[in-house]
Amino acid sequence: MTFRENANIGSGRARRAGGGGKVAAGGGLGALLVALVVMLLGGDPGQVLGSQEEAAPQAQNVDLAECRTGADANADVDCRMKATMVSLEDYWTAVLPDADPTTAILFSGSVQTQCGSASSAVGPFYCPLDRRIYLDTGFFDQLEGQLGADGGSFSQMYVLAHEYGHHVQNWTGALQYSQQDPRGPESGAVRVELQADCFAGAWAGNATRTEDDEGNPLLQELTREDVESAMSAASAVGDDSIQERVQGQVTPHTWSHGSSEQRMGWFMRGYESGDANRCDTLNAASVDDYEG
Incomplete structure (x- = not known):
């Protein structure tokens, strides 16, 4: 997807965030993937944050x-x-309209957050205590080189849109279901993550109609390539893709984010409908009902 120049x-x-910081010891692909299994793209940051070594104070x-300008964004x-x-x-x-926006x-x-300290190994996340999204853009290199995404600009935008979806869930109260029911193929955590994917899709279905402060697109x-x-x-x-890469087998009873097929399916439900109201994963009979 290209911004108008x-x-x-x-x-x-x-x-x-100003200032640098010491990346946690034992980082790299193994640490990244373990962290991803726990909380990639907005799971419960309390399970991981604060466990990293010597996170530097944030300036x-x-x-x-x-x-x-859009040219800068491109x-x-x-x-x-x-x-x-x-x-x-x-x-x-x-x-x-009543929900306050968030900041990335x-x-x-x-980085230091109200949810604790974190290194880049935890991946992108949303902290409900300070209502902010945190993202090391170096993650996009990991997403492409080690996890197999195509590296396109819209894959990066999807990640941020997913995290913004968690902010919406924090406002609606849906985010709490991730902590109350954190594991399993039909768990609250999986349903929360899939709803955030669907929210990202709903935004994508409307993104070309969004405007800047001057009312310009x-x-x-x-394009098909963007989607x-x-x-x-x-x-x-x-979860299945990450588990196959990390442990060589899929164990659905430990899932917290949903399968690759489910994540794609709920994103497309949001995208094709363009309607965030079609993203009620919490009350769906099954998380596989994304075509309904």
């Missing part, structure tokens, strides 16, 4: 002032995240 992205609620967050990943936040906020403000904090190495029309890019990311982070 003259789109104004200055209002995007994205900040970069004051700084505006991405250099990110001004050229730079930080600016792309800022621009995506403009689009997500425009969409969700229209759907849920981009960091490198480690933010994005060009989605396939998002699907490749959703497939890469399915």
